[in-house]
Amino acid sequence: xxxxxxxxxxxxxxxxxxxxxxxxxxxxxxxxxxxxxxxxxxxxxxxxxxxxxxxxxxxxxxxxxxxxxxxxxxxxxxxxxxxxxxxxxxxxxxxxxxxxxxxxxxxxxxxxxxxxxxxxxxxxxxxxxxxxxxxxxxxxxxxxxxxxxxxxxxxxxxxxxxxxxxxxxxxxxxxxxxxxxxxxxxxxxxxxxxxxxxxxxxxxxxxxxxxxxxxxxxxxxxxxxxxxxxxxxxxxxxxxxxxxxxxxxxxxxxxxxxxxxxxxxxxxxxxxxxxxxxxxxxxxxxxxxxxxxxxxxxxxxxxxxxxxxxxxxxxxxxxxxxxxxxxxxxxxxxxxxxxxxxxxxxxxxxxxxxxxxxxxxxxxxxxxxxxxxxxxxxxxxxxxxxxxxxxxxxxxxxxxxxxxxxxxxxxxx
Amino acid sequence: xxxxxxxxxxxxxxxxxxxxxxxxxxxxxxxxxxxxxxxxxxxxxxxxxxxxxxxxxxxxxxxxxxxxxxxxxxxxxxxxxxxxxxxxxxxxxxxxxxxxxxxxxxxxxxxxxxxxxxxxxxxxxxxxxxxxxxxxxxxxxxxxxxxxxxxxxxxxxxxxxxxxxxxxxxxxxxxxxxxxxxxxxxxxxxxxxxxxxxxxxxxxxxxxxxxxxxxxxxxxxxxxxxxxxxxxxxxxxxxxxxxxxxxxxxxxxxxxxxxxxxxxxxxxxxxxxxxxxxxxxxxxxxxxxxxxxxxxxxxxxxxxxxxxxxxxxxxxxxxxxxxxxxxxxxxxxxxxxxxxxxxxxxxxxxxxxxxxxxxxxxxxxxxxxxxxxxxxxxxxxxxxxxxxxxxxxxxxxxxxxxxxxxxxxxxxx
Numbered sequence: 001x002x003x004x005x006x007x008x009x010x011x012x013x014x015x016x017x018x019x020x021x022x023x024x025x026x027x028x029x030x031x032x033x034x035x036x037x038x039x040x041x042x043x044x045x046x047x048x049x050x051x052x053x054x055x056x057x058x059x060x061x062x063x064x065x066x067x068x069x070x071x072x073x074x075x076x077x078x079x080x081x082x083x084x085x086x087x088x089x090x091x092x093x094x095x096x097x098x099x100x101x102x103x104x105x106x107x108x109x110x111x112x113x114x115x116x117x118x119x120x121x122x123x124x125x126x127x128x129x130x131x132x133x134x135x136x137x138x139x140x141x142x143x144x145x146x147x148x149x150x151x152x153x154x155x156x157x158x159x160x161x162x163x164x165x166x167x168x169x170x171x172x173x174x175x176x177x178x179x180x181x182x183x184x185x186x187x188x189x190x191x192x193x194x195x196x197x198x199x200x201x202x203x204x205x206x207x208x209x210x211x212x213x214x215x216x217x218x219x220x221x222x223x224x225x226x227x228x229x230x231x232x233x234x235x236x237x238x239x240x241x242x243x244x245x246x247x248x249x250x251x252x253x254x255x256x257x258x259x260x261x262x263x264x265x266x267x268x269x270x271x272x273x274x275x276x277x278x279x280x281x282x283x284x285x286x287x288x289x290x291x292x293x294x295x296x297x298x299x300x301x302x303x304x305x306x307x308x309x310x311x312x313x314x315x316x317x318x319x320x321x322x323x324x325x326x327x328x329x330x331x332x333x334x335x336x337x338x339x340x341x342x343x344x345x346x347x348x349x350x351x352x353x354x355x356x357x358x359x360x361x362x363x364x365x366x367x368x369x370x371x372x373x374x375x376x377x378x379x380x381x382x383x384x385x386x387x388x389x390x391x392x393x394x395x396x397x398x399x400x401x402x403x404x405x406x407x408x409x410x411x412x413x
Numbered sequence: 414x415x416x417x418x419x420x421x422x423x424x425x426x427x428x429x430x431x432x433x434x435x436x437x438x439x440x441x442x443x444x445x446x447x448x449x450x451x452x453x454x455x456x457x458x459x460x461x462x463x464x465x466x467x468x469x470x471x472x473x474x475x476x477x478x479x480x481x482x483x484x485x486x487x488x489x490x491x492x493x494x495x496x497x498x499x500x501x502x503x504x505x506x507x508x509x510x511x512x513x514x515x516x517x518x519x520x521x522x523x524x525x526x527x528x529x530x531x532x533x534x535x536x537x538x539x540x541x542x543x544x545x546x547x548x549x550x551x552x553x554x555x556x557x558x559x560x561x562x563x564x565x566x567x568x569x570x571x572x573x574x575x576x577x578x579x580x581x582x583x584x585x586x587x588x589x590x591x592x593x594x595x596x597x598x599x600x601x602x603x604x605x606x607x608x609x610x611x612x613x614x615x616x617x618x619x620x621x622x623x624x625x626x627x628x629x630x631x632x633x634x635x636x637x638x639x640x641x642x643x644x645x646x647x648x649x650x651x652x653x654x655x656x657x658x659x660x661x662x663x664x665x666x667x668x669x670x671x672x673x674x675x676x677x678x679x680x681x682x683x684x685x686x687x688x689x690x691x692x693x694x695x696x697x698x699x700x701x702x703x704x705x706x707x708x709x710x711x712x713x714x715x716x717x718x719x720x721x722x723x724x725x726x727x728x729x730x731x732x733x734x735x736x737x738x739x740x741x742x743x744x745x746x747x748x749x750x751x752x753x754x755x756x757x758x759x760x761x762x763x764x765x766x767x768x769x770x771x772x773x774x775x776x777x778x779x780x781x782x783x784x785x786x787x788x789x790x791x792x793x794x795x796x797x798x799x800x801x802x803x804x805x806x807x808x809x810x811x812x813x814x815x816x817x818x819x820x821x822x823x824x825x826x
Contacts, residue, residue: 014661015442018668020582020600020677022435029428051777117589123776124682145558147774148585148596149678169433172561176530183561184597187433248427255431264433265562269537361560363536364464 024187028167028251034155034194035075043083045153045190046126055126056090058119060112060139062131064098065157068200072130087126090119100289102134103173103180112142116150126151126189132158132205133165133293137183140171144186151189157197159209159243160294163250164216167191168258169265177348178357179281185265193251195244206238207330208294213250214326215301219275220253222375229321232328269364272377276300278368279338281361282354286337298331299338299395306391308370311384318374327402334399338392345385352385437600441580441664447568447607448488456496458566458603459539468539469503471532473525473552475544477511478570481613485543500539503532513702515547516586516593525555529563539564539602545571545618546578546706550596553584557599564602570610572622572656573707576663577629580604581671582678590761591770592694598678606664608657616651620743621707623648626663627739628714632688633666635788642734645741682777685790689713691781692751694774695767699750711744712751712808719804721783724797731787740815747812751805758798764805765798 031041046055057080065072073093080089094115096102116127127150129139136154143152156166172183198206210228217225227245228235234242257273258264280300284291291299302323309319326333342350359366369377444454459468470493478485486506493502507528509515529540540563542552549567556565569579585596611619623641630638640658641648647655670686671677693713697704704712715736722732739746755763772779782790 013444015440016665016668018437018439018441018580018600018672020437020672022437022678024431024433024435026431027428028431031426113588113595117591117594120773122773123679125776145595145597147594147776148583148598167431170561175526178530181530181560182526182558184558184599185561186597187431252429255429259431259433265435266536360533360535363538363560363563 024169026188026190028191028193028255030193030195030248032194032196034192034196035072035079037079037082040083041192042079042153042155043086045192047086048190049124049151051124054084054086054088055124056119056121057087057126057128058090058115058121059093059128059130060135060142061093061095062098062102062135062157063095065131065197065200066095069197076130090121090125091115096131096135096138098132098135100134100174100284100293102131102138104289106173106175108138109142109173112139113146116142116146121146121150123147123150126153128153128155130155130157131161132156133161136161136166137171137180138173140186140188141173141183144171144184149186152186154188154191156191156193158201158205159198159247160205160212161209162193162195162198163209163247164212164254166193167251167254177285178361179284180361193247195240195247198240198243203238203330204292204295206243207236208292210235210246210329211294211297211301211326211331213246214322214329215275215297216250216253216257216273218301218305218322218371218374219272219369219377220257220375221249222373224249224253225325225374228329229325232325236328236330266362269362269367270369270379271362271367272369272379274358274362275369275371275377276302276304278354278358279303279351282351282357283335283337286340286349286351287335291335295331298326298329299333299335302326302331302333302395302398303338303388303391304368305371306394307383307387308372310387310391310394311370313378314371314373318371322371322374323398327398332399333402334392334395338395341389341392352388355383437582439601439603441604441606441668443606443608443661445607445609447605447609448485448492450492450495453496454605455492455566455568456499458605460499461603462537464537467497467499467501468537469532469534470500470539470541471503471528471534472506472541472543473548473555474506474508475511475515475548475570476508478544478610478613479508482610489543503534503538504528509544509548509551511545511548513547513587513697513706515544515551517702519586519588521551522555522586525552526559529555529559534559534563536560536563539566541566541568543568543570544574545569546574549574549579550584550593551586553599553601554586554596557584557597562599565599567601567604569604569606571614571618572611572660573618573625574622575606575608575611576622576660577625577667579606580664580667590698591774592697593774606660608653608660611653611656616743617705617708619651619656620649621705623659623742624707624710624714624739624744626659627735627742628688628710629663629666629670629686631714631718631735631784631787632685632782632790633670633788634662635786637662637666638738638787641742642738645738649741649743679775682775682780683782683792684775684780685782685792687771687775688782688784688790689715689717691767691771692716692764695764695770696748696750699753699762699764700748704748708744711739711742712746712748715739715744715746715808715811716751716801716804717781718784719807720796720800721785723800723804723807724783726791727784727786731784735784735787736811740811745812746815747805747808751808754802754805765801768796
């Protein structure tokens with residue numbers, strides 16, 4: 001009938017080639033005072049789905065925020081009441097411990113799934129994640145895996161989350177002592193960056209997020225690096241206008257990369273946005289997360305820039321400019337854990353084990369991004385550990401002499 | 414610098430629209446005797462990545478298979494040794510209990526993740542899932558979430574997995590008593606259908622998979638339904654040629670739907686391939702998985718076809734033709750759990766609660782596919798439970814009279 005007997009014998013040994021194209025669209029909004037009743041951004045983001053009934057929402061809130069925004073939950077409740085035609089809180093918001101703790105406790109994932117089940121959310125309901133990058137990573141993973149994906153609206157409250165982790169397509173939690181061992185690629189339904197949350201940040205968190213802006217400037221946009229270099233003092237002194245510009249441009253560069261670099265779900269071996277990250281991930285783990293992600297990234301950038309200089313790829317002048325900019329922003333560029341260099345690279349306490357773990361996480365051939373010049377990355381596939389050891393010594397010296405250097409640099413500007 | 418002060422005030426209230434396109438390609442191969450050293454299909458599927466070093470593989474094997482294929486593990490080991498330039502077993506294969514048990518035990522997921530970690534798999538390594546649909550659903554979920562996605566090669570060993578669940582883009586496990594509550598959309602790296610595995614199936618599993626072929630024929634392809642109708646006896650008597658044709662055409666229709674119907678990751682509310690599935694999922698649960706998935710689907714198809722007839726959408730003749738075809742294939746079209754009709758639809762023991770659960774799982778407006786005629790589905794958004802109750806009575810009567818009907822039908826053909 002379908003296949004006659006002659007053809008049938010050919011069926012096996014045959015194959016069907018499947019080609020699937022999936023399109024994801026989402027808006028990254030910039031706003032102030034998100035839960036002010038006059039601010040329709042959130043309600044509009046949900047109403048954009050053109051479905052009639054009010055949509056069920058479950059809110060997951062970074063507990064750390066409530067210290068600084070004690071009225072946050074009541075504001076959220078009022079907001080949902082005011083926009084009751086569009087959205088309805090299905091259950092009381094759940095509080096989630098902020099920082100890396102959110103990603104290290106597997107029970108939290110289970111609790112969020114339980115909440116989703118109890119609230120009867122469907123694939124057209126919404127999880128609202130309000131918090132820093134770690135909380136959003138956890139909430140994103142829970143959203144992506146319940147009912148094979150519930151809509152996620154991210155409301156990032158830190159610099160890092162607003163310009164980097166909160167606007168992209170990844171989520172994840174840590175497992176087996178490995179950063180982001182579990183996770184998926186899952187674009188959000190929308191992102192709403194509310195600048196006002198940044199006033200709640202302690203200095204370390206304010207500064208920490210700038211590291212990712214420095215990173216993306218270094219590999220993609222020399223003008224943006226100039227902007228950061230010219231605004232180190234303003235940024236270090238918490239100038240909101242400078243920060244606003246930094247976040248917008250950084251977000252823009254990240255979004256452009258994801259959409260246009262050809263590998264949004266990172267199926268290849270190359271991941272230029274992870275410049276400086278092999279050491280950063282390992283240092284976070286070696287310091288037991290004493291270092292914030294951005295603080296570790298600043299060290300990772302300094303290390304891979306120094307390595308680039310030692311290899312003769314990056315000029316001495318630009319290398320120095322990078323270290324000084326990071327230092328002026330207030331970053332410490334050396335921690336004792338950099339010296340954990342076991343003779344056995346397979347030793348999990350050895351910094352260089354981070355290279356293997358990075359490769360395992362990306363997959364395929366080891367691919368690191370180094371700097372050819374400010375604004376331009378270059379990929380390499382082999383490393384020379386002796387140069388890395390030398391780079392670490394240079395960072396140690398730089399850190400010891402930092403005060404002097406910072407002063408000198410200020411004179412130069 | 415980047416944004417002058419005048420522009421800057423406009424930044425907030427602005428938004429960046431992100432548009433991401435992701436392409437997934439994979440081959441569904443049809444072969445015999447997959448681990449015969451002369452059969453390069455598996456080695457070629459892996460070598461297709463054009464990466465140089467032998468790739469690490471972790472094999473996860475349906476334990477039920479070993480009863481019928483006691484040499485499977487040694488064959489697999491020999492195969493990997495023979496093709497050592499291409500692939501290498503990173504650890505001993507892990508055995509997974511077959512059937513729905515695989516999806517009901519959360520510890521299995523954890524154990525697979527542990528194995529992936531211990532074996533040092535990266536995003537370019539391979540999980541090899543060998544087994545029925547349930548095992549592949551579990552393995553697929555583990556693969557999709559470790560390192561945000563390890564390559565998955567599915568080797569489906571049942572009719573159901575070869576023509577439906579094993580070739581698509583979904584994975585999942587059960588949680589909170591809900592089928593596929595956890596899962597993701599994640600296309601495989603490749604699928605290899607080896608017909609020889611079908612000889613290992615018991616009659617129930619052989620038959621069970623045919624239900625999904627009946628389903629896709631009913632909503633998409635009247636000629637394919639004719640083929641099934643004309644081959645009920647051959648299929649029921651385990652004729653391999655008929656089965657081969659059935660699997661190929663069914664796989665083709667499923668793959669076409671996924672690629673071309675415009676919503677491969679099911680972001681909308683419509684899911685025509687789930688014709689008959691609201692009742693099927695609920696019956697699996699109500700019978701404590703005493704029913705195989707395909708057996709439940711056959712009842713779900715019979716129920717929704719009968720409902721279509723009662724609504725006046727489907728002709729009496731075609732309705733009867735559907736029931737008779739299912740009966741001739743050996744399916745039972747009534748189980749006592751169909752009568753679990755609580756007056757409270759929210760009661761989780763009520764069959765009709767399956768409608769709400771189906772809607773929750775899909776998201777958005779309730780959308781059921783019914784039949785306009787054989788080969789053509791139609792979507793509806795409201796149901797009349799009194800017609801459903803009547804449909805259930807009709808199935809009860811049909812089942813009681815089945816022997817007679819089957820005989821009559823044989824006379825008619």
